[in-house]
Amino acid sequence: MPASPVVVDEHAPNPALQHQFATEGQQKNAASLGMWVFLAQEVMFFGGMFCAYLIYRYKYFADFGSGSQQLNVTLGAINTAVLICSSLTVVLSVRAAQLGKRKALIGWLLLTIVLGFAFLGIKADEYAEKFEKHHVPGPNFSYHELLPGQANLPPAERQYANPRHAEMYFSLYFAMTGMHALHMIIGVGIFGFLAFMAWRGKYTPEYYTPVENAGLYWHFVDIVWIYLFPLLYLIDRHR
Amino acid sequence: MAEHNSASAPIDEHVSEHVSTIGSSVAIWITLLVCTGLTVGAAFIDLGPFNIVVALAIATVKATLVVLFFMHVKYTHEKLTGLVVVSAIFWLFLLLALSMLDYATRFWR
Numbered sequence: 482m483p484a485s486p487v488v489v490d491e492h493a494p495n496p497a498l499q500h501q502f503a504t505e506g507q508q509k510n511a512a513s514l515g516m517w518v519f520l521a522q523e524v525m526f527f528g529g530m531f532c533a534y535l536i537y538r539y540k541y542f543a544d545f546g547s548g549s550q551q552l553n554v555t556l557g558a559i560n561t562a563v564l565i566c567s568s569l570t571v572v573l574s575v576r577a578a579q580l581g582k583r584k585a586l587i588g589w590l591l592l593t594i595v596l597g598f599a600f601l602g603i604k605a606d607e608y609a610e611k612f613e614k615h616h617v618p619g620p621n622f623s624y625h626e627l628l629p630g631q632a633n634l635p636p637a638e639r640q641y642a643n644p645r646h647a648e649m650y651f652s653l654y655f656a657m658t659g660m661h662a663l664h665m666i667i668g669v670g671i672f673g674f675l676a677f678m679a680w681r682g683k684y685t686p687e688y689y690t691p692v693e694n695a696g697l698y699w700h701f702v703d704i705v706w707i708y709l710f711p712l713l714y715l716i717d718r719h720r
Numbered sequence: 721m722a723e724h725n726s727a728s729a730p731i732d733e734h735v736s737e738h739v740s741t742i743g744s745s746v747a748i749w750i751t752l753l754v755c756t757g758l759t760v761g762a763a764f765i766d767l768g769p770f771n772i773v774v775a776l777a778i779a780t781v782k783a784t785l786v787v788l789f790f791m792h793v794k795y796t797h798e799k800l801t802g803l804v805v806v807s808a809i810f811w812l813f814l815l816l817a818l819s820m821l822d823y824a825t826r827f828w829r
Contacts, residue, residue, distance in 0.1 A: 509737075514800050521808035528812045532819050539823060554760065561756045569749040572740060572790050579739045700791050704783045710756075711775035715763035719771065 497688040509690055516694040520701050527705055530660065534653050534712065541649060546629035546717030547642035548650030551616060553607060557714040560603050561706060567596035568703045571696045578689035583682060586692070590676040593699070597669040604662055611651070618652045630720035654713055661709060664702045671695045738795035748789045755782045 495505055502508035538545045574589035615623040624644040631639045675695055678684065684692055759778040767774060788794040793801060 510798055510800075513796075513798065514804070517801050517804040521804050521811075524808040524812050525815070528815050531812075532815055535816060535820060536823050539820070554763075558756060558760050562753055565749060565752045565756065568752075568786060568790055569745060572745045573742070576740055576742070576745070579737060697791055700786050704786055707782045707786070708776075708779050711759055711763070711779055715759065715771075715775055717771075718763040719766040 495687055505687065512690045512694060513697075516697050520697060523701060527657075527660070530653070530657050531708070531712075534657065537649050537653065538712075538716075541643070541646035543628045543717075544642045544646035545650045546720070547626050548616075548647045548654070549714060549716035550629060550718070551614070551626065552654075552714050553610070554714050554718065556603050556607055557710055560600050561710045563596050563600045563603070564703045564706050567593050567600070568700055570596060571699045575689070575693055575696045578679075578684050578692040579686055581686045583679060583684075586679045586684065587676055590672050590679060590692075594669050594672050594676065597665055597672065601662060601665055601669070604658065611655075616651055618648045618655065622648050622651070624648065629717040657709055657713065661702065661705055664705070668695075668699050668702055671698065738792055740789070740792070744789065748785055752782055752785060 498505050498508060502511065570589045570593045574586055574593060577583075577585035577589055611617050615621050622644070624642065624647045626642055626647070628640045628642050631641075672695060675684075675692055678691070755778050759775055762774045762778070763771065765771075787805065793805060796802070
């Protein structure tokens with residue numbers, strides 16, 4: 482069939498639609514699937530550290546309990562709540578983008594950044610305490626703490642944690658929370674970029690894929706913390 | 721080649737995305753906060769070997785709520801998303817379970 486010289490396209494092309502995709506729906510699905518595959522890779526990345534944690538906790542169970550009791554449960558719980566609140570603001574920013582509410586979108590994105598900084602600030606305070614107490618693994622590491630449940634015994638019978646094993650706990654603590662904090666810092670940067678682009682009016686109900694995919698990333702980082710909090714902060718707390 | 725191939729028309733069927741309501745999002749948010757309180761409270765009760773089980777069970781409930789509702793997996797029509805999520809969990813299971821099988825059974829070391 483010869484091509485008609487006058488093409489009347491009833492579907493006016495969306496400027497955000499890239500030429501390799503047939504439709505906007507296909508482009509959106511491809512971007513979403515790519516993000517999910519990236520998150521599956523992130524599961525394996527953090528999974529390696531969780532596996533190392535599991536092996537050493539199994540081997541040095543009591544010493545890990547001792548190390549865990551040096552952490553501040555209140556600050557850990559507050560940070561968990563801060564991250565859960567930030568996940569809500571992310572959900573609301575995606576919703577604002579879907580409904581085309583530009584001001585609400587910018588507001589929720591900025592609130593997410595504020596909550597991200599609040600988390601990082603509390604984390605920095607916790608890290609500072611670890612440096613003061615020489616609980617940071619390395620040449621200056623020093624550890625003389627009781628094993629869980631020993632404080633009620635007569636002083637002569639009390640058993641102390643093996644410092645080498647406690648150092649393993651703190652190595653994993655810093656590796657896991659440090660990698661998580663790095664993801665938070667990257668996330669705050671991404672949300673700053675999104676807020677700037679939203680202010681420029683880049684996102685519409687037809688095109689808000691970056692907001693949605695950044696949201697998926699933020700929720701994933703939240704889920705990592707949901708597991709890190711009980712595993713690192715809440716070992717043997719009842720003793 | 722026609723630009724709009726009729727054979728591939730169904731591709732466009734789900735451009736309209738799920739928009740979460742404020743009410744349901746707030747309900748999930750409150751549930752997550754309550755679960756955080758529960759996990760802290762449970763840690764200070766002596767449940768013997770079940771302390772870790774309870775902590776991980778609550779964490780898994782929270783993670784599931786986030787994935788299904790905040791990450792919209794419950795509402796997606798795209799089956800590939802579900803496949804990627806299940807694959808990720810399965811690979812993680814293989815990594816943790818097979819490693820621990822090895823370490824937990826080397827009594828001669």
